[in-house]
Amino acid sequence: QSALTQPPSASGSPGQSVTISCTGTSSDVGAYNYVSWYQQHPGKAPRLVIYEVTKRPSGVPNRFSGSKSGNTASLTVSGLQAEDEAEYYCNSYANSYTGSDNWVFGGGTKLTV
Amino acid sequence: QMQLVESGGGVVQPGRSLRLSCAASGFKFSSYAMHWVRQAPGKGLEWVANIWYDGSKKYHADSVKGRFTISRDSSKNTVYLQMDSLRAEDTALYYCARDGQYGTPYAFDVWGQGTMITVSS
Numbered sequence: 726q727s728a729l730t731q732p733p734s735a736s737g738s739p740g741q742s743v744t745i746s747c748t749g750t751s752s753d754v755g756a757y758n759y760v761s762w763y764q765q766h767p768g769k770a771p772r773l774v775i776y777e778v779t780k781r782p783s784g785v786p787n788r789f790s791g792s793k794s795g796n797t798a799s800l801t802v803s804g805l806q807a808e809d810e811a812e813y814y815c816n817s818y819a820n821s822y823t824g825s826d827n828w829v830f831g832g833g834t835k836l837t838v
Numbered sequence: 839q840m841q842l843v844e845s846g847g848g849v850v851q852p853g854r855s856l857r858l859s860c861a862a863s864g865f866k867f868s869s870y871a872m873h874w875v876r877q878a879p880g881k882g883l884e885w886v887a888n889i890w891y892d893g894s895k896k897y898h899a900d901s902v903k904g905r906f907t908i909s910r911d912s913s914k915n916t917v918y919l920q921m922d923s924l925r926a927e928d929t930a931l932y933y934c935a936r937d938g939q940y941g942t943p944y945a946f947d948v949w950g951q952g953t954m955i956t957v958s959s
Contacts, residue, residue, distance in 0.1 A: 761942075770933060771883065776938060780942070818944040
């Protein structure tokens, strides 16, 4: 299973919005609504910010939103704040032709505020 | 509160074995599938393995298939990763993560702080 494709970097000014894309295939992102996004600050464990493409776990600000079209998922961060500066990773569930479950991550996007 | 604590990391020679442990607390461990995810120094996240809530099914990434084995002991609230035939490219911080199952299915909603494995002669 190949990694999902994310841009290496993204940036925006405080208060602005930024969108990060995540491109997969018809076997992962395009096949299932099980795309999730993770925020990781330096030296910290990842934190779930979006699951099932559009849903936010409790405690995650509504400035974070997700969407999907075809084989590409997107994470939008609105009203950027300094604490949003972090690495962001997308992930998709997939089921291989052999019937094995697997999960594939994107390469990560460094968001600079 | 929900917590995952990994242990067992260290420096190991290529070809040798190591077993990682992840102790869970603050939730009903036996109801949740669990994962291992790794991150090589300065690199991105890579999913490694998954085990169902009851241990009945296990899945491993192609990069570790045949060398790594995930298992669990619900009496100890612990998930393990047995790593055999270790290679330099297995050097990474290994995270244990919970599958959101009912609340956040197929997503990793609780993470440990990780345990570092360095494979070097």
